[in-house]
Amino acid sequence: MKNAAKPAVAAPRPEISSKFNAAPAPREPPTKPAAQKAPPTRPERERDRGGAPRNAPTEPASARSRPGVPTGPSDRRPTEPTRQPDAAPRTRKVKKIVKRLKEKPTLPPDLAASKSVFFRKPGNESVVGSGTYGKVFKGLNVYTKKLVALKKIRMEGERDGFPVTAVREIKLLRSLSHKNIVQLQEVMVEANDCFMVFEYLSHDLTGLLNHPTYTLEAGHKKHMAKQLFEGLDYLHTRGVLHRDIKAANILVSNEGILKLADFGLARFYAKHHQLDYTNRVITIWYRSPELLLGETQYGPAVDIWSAACVLVEIFTKRAIFPGDGSEINQLEKIHAVLGTPNRTDWPNLVEMPWFALLRPNYRKPNVFEEKYKDQVTPAAFDLLASMFRYDPDKRPTAAEVLNHPYFTTEEPAPRQAIELKDIGGDWHELESKALRREKEKKEKERARAAQQSGSKEESHESGGATRDRERKRPNEGGDAQREAKRPHI
Ligand SMILES: Nc1ncnc2c1ncn2[C@@H]1O[C@H](COP(=O)(O)OP(=O)(O)O)[C@@H](O)[C@H]1O
Ligand SMILES: [Mg+2]
Numbered sequence: 001m002k003n004a005a006k007p008a009v010a011a012p013r014p015e016i017s018s019k020f021n022a023a024p025a026p027r028e029p030p031t032k033p034a035a036q037k038a039p040p041t042r043p044e045r046e047r048d049r050g051g052a053p054r055n056a057p058t059e060p061a062s063a064r065s066r067p068g069v070p071t072g073p074s075d076r077r078p079t080e081p082t083r084q085p086d087a088a089p090r091t092r093k094v095k096k097i098v099k100r101l102k103e104k105p106t107l108p109p110d111l112a113a114s115k116s117v118f119f120r121k122p123g124n125e126s127v128v129g130s131g132t133y134g135k136v137f138k139g140l141n142v143y144t145k146k147l148v149a150l151k152k153i154r155m156e157g158e159r160d161g162f163p164v165t166a167v168r169e170i171k172l173l174r175s176l177s178h179k180n181i182v183q184l185q186e187v188m189v190e191a192n193d194c195f196m197v198f199e200y201l202s203h204d205l206t207g208l209l210n211h212p213t214y215t216l217e218a219g220h221k222k223h224m225a226k227q228l229f230e231g232l233d234y235l236h237t238r239g240v241l242h243r244d245i246k247a248a249n250i251l252v253s254n255e256g257i258l259k260l261a262d263f264g265l266a267r268f269y270a271k272h273h274q275l276d277y278t279n280r281v282i283t284i285w286y287r288s289p290e291l292l293l294g295e296t297q298y299g300p301a302v303d304i305w306s307a308a309c310v311l312v313e314i315f316t317k318r319a320i321f322p323g324d325g326s327e328i329n330q331l332e333k334i335h336a337v338l339g340t341p342n343r344t345d346w347p348n349l350v351e352m353p354w355f356a357l358l359r360p361n362y363r364k365p366n367v368f369e370e371k372y373k374d375q376v377t378p379a380a381f382d383l384l385a386s387m388f389r390y391d392p393d394k395r396p397t398a399a400e401v402l403n404h405p406y407f408t409t410e411e412p413a414p415r416q417a418i419e420l421k422d423i424g425g426d427w428h429e430l431e432s433k434a435l436r437r438e439k440e441k442k443e444k445e446r447a448r449a450a451q452q453s454g455s456k457e458e459s460h461e462s463g464g465a466t467r468d469r470e471r472k473r474p475n476e477g478g479d480a481q482r483e484a485k486r487p488h489i
Helices: 004-011 016-021 042-048 163-175 205-209 218-237 301-316 327-338 366-370 378-387 397-402 417-420 429-452 456-469 479-485
Strands: 127-130 136-139 147-153 184-190 195-201 250-252 258-260
Touching: 127 429, 136 429, 163 184, 163 195, 205 250, 205 301, 205 429, 218 258, 218 397, 301 378, 301 397, 327 366, 366 378
Parallel strands: none
Antiparallel strands: 127 136, 136 147, 147 195, 184 195, 250 258
């Protein structure tokens, strides 16, 4: 209530209009502070009336002070220089703010002609991926000039309207926000087509690892691996299984930032109790032994197995278990490297639904060390060996992987691959497939030429060997994969 006492010492309030028009306060400080200026004497006031009736107000009601009510901020500043209520009115200068209109942006003709906000190059030129469910296009927001990836949701053959898998993917993606998870910006309907709009990343790991000249350095590889497991750790702690970890679903920006993509098979899982899920998930080369043996009660360890397969690819540029697409052959590929599993390694082995059905009639030794010890650093080898455990319960969690000496102590330290800015072009699985086709074509031509020149046998041998090495992956648009993606719907 400090202010309540103040109006008594306040200077007489000027009329509102004179407040605006008042001359600027004198430069020299007034000789007497406002509060001390004596109020005009009664006869003086009466003189000011200029013949008006006695009761006529001489100032607006708002300007009169009421006892007990603070009259305004000036009350709190008794030392403010006195404003002259009778100073000559001054015309108010209105500062004119002239808004200079921005120059109208003119779009280049191709962008201006774009029917969509997201400009796409005509034909197949803008296609960066063609997966199981439809094409992925590279688009340019004509206004912001930001790049996007447009994943078309395939509606053909959907009897029940919007595909439930797309609903699941969208719902899941909307609940995720992490630097190592691709960001879904919006869902767009355009001319009868529906698209998921993502931030655009210049490469995926398949494209990058198959780049004709660029190779990641050891520190870069470690940084990629670290980001992969950070993304996985985020998913698993939020109760999400990705269920399709593979190099083509791992995007890399032109600054070396890695992001997990393709949540078409992902789902929330029950952390504290076991539920049944379909085992027909994950592209077969990256599928863990328990899934191959029919397990339906699985958890995040299936993603750890797939991530370990990707890690081998990051280190060696080659898939570790390149099977022919069948479950039995895939298991054989695994046995050939890790040996046949036994009950000491994996006590639950015999409980697997298809254990009896797929029981191998051979015994194979574990040659993992022999094959990989010299290809990777000691800590990296130890980490890989811990993830390639037959028993899913013995595999480390993503958080444990991140605490492994490979990441924490072994040199070199992880280093972001900022050099990717200079590699030129975008490198996705699609480009590497095209490159491979090109290579195959050239080799065929060479073989034909060699045949014609008489050295038939020799050329056949070398061509065959390369063809085997460059063999088409079973997941590339094959029915097996499409099947694998379908059943969980
Ligand atoms: N945000 C993106 N930026 C750049 N390329 C992408 C993006 N999302 C997907 N792609 C490319 O498209 C391919 C297919 O996309 P993906 O989401 O994996 O669909 P699908 O379920 O059909 O496999 C990927 O392998 C990748 O090369
Ligand atoms: Mg994919």
